Amino acid sequence: MHSNTLDSLTREEIAEHLTAVFDSINEFWELTDDTSVTEEIIAFDGLYRLATCSLEEMMQVFRHYRLFAVRYLDDLTIMISRLPFGEFKAYMVQVLYEELGLKTSEGYENNIVNLLDKFLASLGASPEIYLDRSLEVTKNVALLDDLSKSLNSKSMYYAIGLRGVGTECLCQVYLAAMFELCEQNPYFQNMQDSLDPRFLERYLRPNEPQHRIKLRDWIADLILVDPNGLSELKQGLEEARVSFHQFFDNIYHHIDNIDKESSLD
Amino acid sequence: MKLANQVIDNRKVIVVEGRIDGNTIHEFEEYIDTVIDESDQAVVLDCSSLIYINSSGLRRILIEAKALWTSQKELTLCCLQPQVYETFKIVGFDKIMPIKDSLEFD
Numbered sequence: 001m002h003s004n005t006l007d008s009l010t011r012e013e014i015a016e017h018l019t020a021v022f023d024s025i026n027e028f029w030e031l032t033d034d035t036s037v038t039e040e041i042i043a044f045d046g047l048y049r050l051a052t053c054s055l056e057e058m059m060q061v062f063r064h065y066r067l068f069a070v071r072y073l074d075d076l077t078i079m080i081s082r083l084p085f086g087e088f089k090a091y092m093v094q095v096l097y098e099e100l101g102l103k104t105s106e107g108y109e110n111n112i113v114n115l116l117d118k119f120l121a122s123l124g125a126s127p128e129i130y131l132d133r134s135l136e137v138t139k140n141v142a143l144l145d146d147l148s149k150s151l152n153s154k155s156m157y158y159a160i161g162l163r164g165v166g167t168e169c170l171c172q173v174y175l176a177a178m179f180e181l182c183e184q185n186p187y188f189q190n191m192q193d194s195l196d197p198r199f200l201e202r203y204l205r206p207n208e209p210q211h212r213i214k215l216r217d218w219i220a221d222l223i224l225v226d227p228n229g230l231s232e233l234k235q236g237l238e239e240a241r242v243s244f245h246q247f248f249d250n251i252y253h254h255i256d257n258i259d260k261e262s263s264l265d
Numbered sequence: 266m267k268l269a270n271q272v273i274d275n276r277k278v279i280v281v282e283g284r285i286d287g288n289t290i291h292e293f294e295e296y297i298d299t300v301i302d303e304s305d306q307a308v309v310l311d312c313s314s315l316i317y318i319n320s321s322g323l324r325r326i327l328i329e330a331k332a333l334w335t336s337q338k339e340l341t342l343c344c345l346q347p348q349v350y351e352t353f354k355i356v357g358f359d360k361i362m363p364i365k366d367s368l369e370f371d
Contacts, residue, residue, distance in 0.1 A: 019328075213286065213288055217319040221319070
């Protein structure tokens with residue numbers, strides 16, 4: 001409800017309306033926290049095979065995850081472009097800058113995709129495989145294409161829910177699950193000394209509490225001005241959640257199909 | 266954030282300096298709640314040195330104001346910096362609680 005439309009209400013009615021808005025914002029953060037917890041269970045459930053699979057399968061999972069890492073940077077750029085001019089936008093540019101490796105002494109070499117490539121190479125994957133776009137999971141290319149389109153065509157709040165709140169909340173949950181399961185894998189354990197640890201170090205460190213606090217304050221500032229944005233924010237978060245499931249399901253279907261085809265040969 | 270309180274003209278004046286944000290909200294909530302609970306006077310929030318308030322801070326002020334209304338007392342906002350005034354106005358606080366330019370009361 002816009003401030004001007006409050007004019008016709010009594011003081012008590014306005015107070016009740018504002019209480020409802022503040023409560024909704026709090027409920028949204030509770031939903032986000034709950035999502036992290038439930039998604040952790042779902043991630044472990046969906047990725048359990050990493051604990052026992054072959055190195056080849058493990059490489060395939062990380063190789064196909066790479067597509068998300070690349071596309072996330074593009075999506076983050078789109079989301080930033082949707083934000084109003086101000087501190088929130090400036091902060092998210094810094095986040096992008098860091099993801100691109102530009103905050104470190106090694107510079108661009110330290111960008112997140114490059115670190116993942118180095119990890120993949122140390123796992124034994126050949127660049128010809130993980131750099132070949134024709135080998136991407138086509139369903140995931142389509143899925144991420146659709147999400148990028150939605151980032152542009154739907155509201156700013158949806159974009160924040162999808163790639164601000166959603167990815168921030170889910171990306172680390174999934175990566176933590178991936179690595180925890182890998183660490184149980186005997187083939188992975190045997191290789192641990194020779195693995196390039198930089199990707200893991202970057203992503204497995206806990207998020208700075210300051211990052212989350214700032215993000216929540218800025219998002220709440222936007223919602224206070226336009227409380228209707230909250231439902232779109234929720235929609236973006238939900239889409240992030242569903243798309244993570246779909247993304248990993250697609251990877252596993254792809255891997256299983258390759259296995260089936262090779263067993264037929 | 267710094268917090269202090271004093272009594273001026275039979276009103277409890279709570280002075281807030283700095284930022285009420287995700288880092289300081291719990292301290293602010295506890296302080297304002299305790300001071301108002303222990304007081305039987307009308308309350309003035311001196312915001313002359315407040316530079317930012319987040320949604321949780323606004324929510325706490327609303328909760329305290331509503332509690333005061335039940336005992337026929339007011340929570341008055343005072344001396345707001347322009348950017349903070351804008352926040353209170355956008356949300357609609359200017360329609361439910363008095364906002365004054367100075368600590369001088371008639």
